Amino acid sequence: MYTIDLTGKTAIVTGGAQGIGQAIATALLDCGAHVAVADLGAKAPAWLAAYPSALYISADVTDACMVEAMVARTEAHFGRLDILVNNAGLSTMDWVVDIKEADWDRVMDVNAKGVYLCTQAFAKRLIAQGEGGKIINIASQAGKNGYRLMGGYVASKHAVLGFTKVAALELARHG
Numbered sequence: 001m002y003t004i005d006l007t008g009k010t011a012i013v014t015g016g017a018q019g020i021g022q023a024i025a026t027a028l029l030d031c032g033a034h035v036a037v038a039d040l041g042a043k044a045p046a047w048l049a050a051y052p053s054a055l056y057i058s059a060d061v062t063d064a065c066m067v068e069a070m071v072a073r074t075e076a077h078f079g080r081l082d083i084l085v086n087n088a089g090l091s092t093m094d095w096v097v098d099i100k101e102a103d104w105d106r107v108m109d110v111n112a113k114g115v116y117l118c119t120q121a122f123a124k125r126l127i128a129q130g131e132g133g134k135i136i137n138i139a140s141q142a143g144k145n146g147y148r149l150m151g152g153y154v155a156s157k158h159a160v161l162g163f164t165k166v167a168a169l170e171l172a173r174h175g
Contacts, residue, residue: 007032010078012070014038014061014118015088017045020138024085029054033083036074061088061114064121071121081129084122086115086137086160091153104152111156112163119167123174132175137164 011028015021017039028035029051036055037048044056055077059070075081089111092103115137126133142150143157 009082011083062109107152112159
């Protein structure tokens with residue numbers, strides 16, 4: 001089905017238990033990669049049983065200690081790191097004048113802070129590994145446009161795009 005051979009490569013997909021994350025994780029698995037599927041659930045999703053080269057990790061991307069443990073566990077289990085897909089995300093819908101502070105904070109924490117924490121932990125280990133790798137941050141058109149009722153989501157995805165540009169500039173020398 002796919003023509004990319006990722007045999008011997010290891011990936012982490014955050015928010016990987018369902019939806020877009022599941023599609024990304026299964027595509028990587030189908031290309032031969034070992035994949036750590038990270039999500040909030042306490043147990044692995046049923047579909048993961050079909051993939052012996054997958055590992056489920058319950059992790060909250062807004063918690064630095066859990067992120068560090070997720071990256072360390074993936075590296076220990078598979079022996080290396082190659083690809084990070086920062087996919088975990090959420091949205092709330094409200095008019096700007098009605099956005100609750102707690103909703104704003106949660107969206108920014110998961111969508112923006114989660115990308116920062118995961119990128120930082122993963123990049124440090126990639127640099128130490130010395131072989132380069134890939135960090136893929138999922139945004140959306142909301143990172144370039146504004147949409148009614150999505151103030152927090154749009155702001156968080158703009159943050160992801162800005163952070164991605166800076167990370168690319170700073171990490172390029174490490175491959």
